[in-house]
Amino acid sequence: MRFIRYTMTKKTTYLSLIFAAFLFGACEGNTNRNYTLINASSHEVTAKIESVEGKSKFQIPSNQSKLVLSFNQRGGSALAGHPSDYIFKFDIYNVEDTCFKDYTDPEKWNIISEEQSKVPSNWQHGFTFKISDEDF
Numbered sequence: 207m208r209f210i211r212y213t214m215t216k217k218t219t220y221l222s223l224i225f226a227a228f229l230f231g232a233c234e235g236n237t238n239r240n241y242t243l244i245n246a247s248s249h250e251v252t253a254k255i256e257s258v259e260g261k262s263k264f265q266i267p268s269n270q271s272k273l274v275l276s277f278n279q280r281g282g283s284a285l286a287g288h289p290s291d292y293i294f295k296f297d298i299y300n301v302e303d304t305c306f307k308d309y310t311d312p313e314k315w316n317i318i319s320e321e322q323s324k325v326p327s328n329w330q331h332g333f334t335f336k337i338s339d340e341d342f
Contacts, residue, residue, distance in 0.1 A: 235282030235327035239292065241275035244336040249300040251337065256295035271334075282327025286319045288312055289333055296335075303342040309335060 245251050245266040253264045257275050266272045275293065290310040298305035307314055315333050322328035 234280055235323075235329075237279045237281060237283045237328075238330045239275075239277055239279070239287070239333065240273060240330070241289070241293065241333045241335070242271050243274050243298070244271040244334060245269065246336055246338040247300065247342065248339055249302065251298055251300045251305070254295070254297040255293060257293045282321075282329050284319065284321065284329055286317050286331040286333070289315050289317075289335075298337060300342065305337055305341050307335075307337055307341040 241257075243253055243264070243266060245268060248268055250265060250267050253266060253272070253274055255262050255264075255274055259275060259277050262274065264272050264274055277292075289312060293309065296309040298307075309315075315335055317334075318332045320330050320332075322330055
């Protein structure tokens with residue numbers, strides 16, 4: 207009888223530990239980062255991007271915007287991060303010229319951070335890079 211109680215207690219303890227690990231792992235939260243390019247110029251532009259998600263190429267008509275990068279990270283973080291932490295190369299050009307606006311300068315981005323929930327910690331960071339005719 208004593209052996210059965212010991213075995214049941216041991217199983218209950220293991221199950222409790224597994225449940226607690228699952229519960230804490232599920233409460234880890236999430237961080238979502240979205241990068242948008244606004245083309246406020248008078249020409250269609252082509253944007254080539256190399257990022258943590260790989261390489262992409264986009265055509266963006268004049269006076270329109272496009273989500274050029276979106277990704278999630280496990281764990282909720284209030285820190286938006288530096289745009290060039292996630293974008294390694296960002297070439298923007300039109301039929302006439304290449305954009306010279308420095309995408310690595312955080313002052314050139316409009317960054318908005320919003321806490322979606324406290325438990326689990328979920329954050330959304332929006333990065334917007336706007337180009338105009340003066341940037342070419």
